[in-house]
Amino acid sequence: MISADAIRGYVDLMVLSLLRQRPSYAYELAQQIHSVTGAEYTIKQTTLYSAVKRLEGAGLVTSYAGASESGKPRTYYRITDEGLAHLELKVAEWRDTKSVVDRFIEGVEA
Amino acid sequence: MNVITAYLETMFGAYAPTAKLLEAKAELHTMMEDAYHGYLAQGLSENEAVGRVITEFGNLDELAPQLGISAEIAPPATVPAAAAVRPAVARPAPVTQEEAERYAEARRTGEPRLALAVAMFVVSPAPLIALATLTGGGAIALDPQVGVMIGLACLLVIVAVAVMMTVQRGQQLEPFVRLTTGAFTRSPGVDRWARNLAAEASPRRTTALQISIGLWILAVTPVLAMSLLAPSEVTNSWIGVAVAAMLGIVATGLLIFLPSNWATSVAETLTQAEGTEAGVGADGRRSIVGVISAFYWPLVVVAFLAWSFIGGDWGRSWIIWPIAAVLFAAISSGLHAVERYRTTRGEGAQ
Structure with missing residues (x-):
């Protein structure tokens, strides 16, 4: 289990990388996240919603009204060019972070 | 939805x-x-x-x-x-949905075991009573002293296992001590969830309680039949077996009712406990039948043993069991009536 605090800073990255593939709505995002993380992390609905709204507020994603395959109305989110650029930055930052932290934990048994 | x-x-x-x-x-x-x-x-x-x-x-x-x-x-x-x-106004941390669900799960899985432990307390003296009168009346060729010894050994083993099971269950609920003592603040979401849980389990619980009370009332039938219908020399030897059967019926009633009670009890813990004092109040009212049987039957066992050993009257001390059973049936159906009155009054008020 990963604590919500540990992963909080990376929810934006997860959402942006999923939206890079195709536009999506909140529940579908939650399901896609779940299918990747499995039992190790379940995203709370409020966490996901606040991440999407934060990204929208920063102009990294835009929303539009659409309908799901079953025809129900959904708010869809699409990544913007700024979002793509931001994602690249964030991915680079994560690689650096990971490599720095890895250097510290080398040899630590877990 | x-x-x-x-x-x-x-x-x-x-x-x-x-x-x-x-x-x-x-x-x-x-x-x-x-x-x-x-x-x-x-x-x-x-x-x-x-x-x-x-x-x-x-x-x-x-x-x-x-x-x-x-x-x-x-x-x-x-x-x-x-x-x-x-x-x-520093209030204790609110109960979370996750915590409530884990507690409910622990209660749901633990309740059959508790029921079994209580039932075991109730039947624990059955071999002793049966053997004491069978050997005393001469129905089986065994020294009465040996019969009592075997019966006592059975009683001690059954009680020991039942105590172990009760302790184990106590440990299972240890992580939820904050919930059971009421040291939490209620949360509207958990309240709703818990009420829903109890409402869903309620019809089954009522049926189980009615069946159990029926069994408890009928439990004295073997003893009555034996003492009224059988010739007195048969009664003297076999009355203990009838009492043992009665205890078996009482225990069966407990096995039916207690496991069906978990959801109601969980809902009471989660919705009535606010602050420690209220929590204790809710605790006192929760599953009165369960609480009573956990104290009542061991006490009867003690009374029976005291009378039998101190009085040395194995031939008559069994009488304590039918009396205890009738009293138990009366108490539990009385409490059931009070509970129903309270529920209907509560529904009427809403």
């Missing part, structure tokens, strides 16, 4: 309905609805699906910056009045 709508209404109810807030509520509602149907499709029951969805809701604090309700959720320190009042 209504539970989810009501849950969101309660969560958002405290805040002014701004456009952003309504938008958030609508979108979260859609998300929860989707998730609910998703879980149903996976084969979960309605109740489990609602529980999961509410568990995965999260916390409104997270939305505060987006919704502009930060001030309401966490009053800024610049308001001295609020800051001054805070420590005085």
Whole structure:
């Protein structure tokens, strides 16, 4: 289990990388996240919603009204060019972070 | 579904309905609805699906910056009045949905074991009573002293196992001591969930209780039949067996009723306990039949042993059991009537 605090800073990255593939709505995002993380992390609905709204507020994603395959109305989110650029930055930052932290934990048994 | 709508209404109810807030509520509602149907499709029951969805809701604090309700959720320190009042009304942390569900699960899985332990306490003297009168009356060729020894050994082994099971269950519930002692603040979502849980389990519980009370009332039949219908020399030897059968019937009633009681008991713990004192009150009222039988029957065992050993009257001391059983049936059906009266009155008041 990963604590919500540990992963909080990376929810934006997860959402942006999923939206890079195709536009999506909140529940579908939650399901896609779940299918990747499995039992190790379940995203709370409020966490996901606040991440999407934060990204929208920063102009990294835009929303539009659409309908799901079953025809129900959904708010869809699409990544913007700024979002793509931001994602690249964030991915680079994560690689650096990971490599720095890895250097510290080398040899630590877990 | 209504539970989810009501849950969101309660969560958002405290805040002014701004456009952003309504938008958030609508979108979260859609998300929860989707998730609910998703879980149903996976084969979960309605109740489990609602529980999961509410568990995965999260916390409104997270939305505060987006919704502009930060001030309401966490009053800024610049308001001295609020800051001054805070420590005085420091309340214990609210119960979370996850915690409530883990507690309910522990109770649900643990209750059959508790029921078995209580039933074992009740039947523990059965071999002793049966053997004491059978050997005393000469129905089996065994020294009465040996018969009593074997019976006592059985009693001690059964009681020891039952005590171990009770202790084990106590340890199982150890992590939830904050819930069982009422050291938590209620949360509207958990309240709803718990009431729903109890309501769903209620018909089964009532049926189980009625069957059990029926059994408890009928339990004295073997003893009555034996003493009224059989010739006295048969009665002298076999009355102990009739008493043992009676204890078996009482224990069966407990085995039927106690496992069906968990949801009601969980709901009472989660919704009635607010602050320690109220918690103790709720604790006192919870499953009175269960609590009484946990104390009542061991006490009867002690009384029976005391009379038999100190009085040395194995031929007559069995009489304590039918009396205890009739009393038990009377007490539990009386309590059931009070409970029903209280429930109907409560429904009428709402």
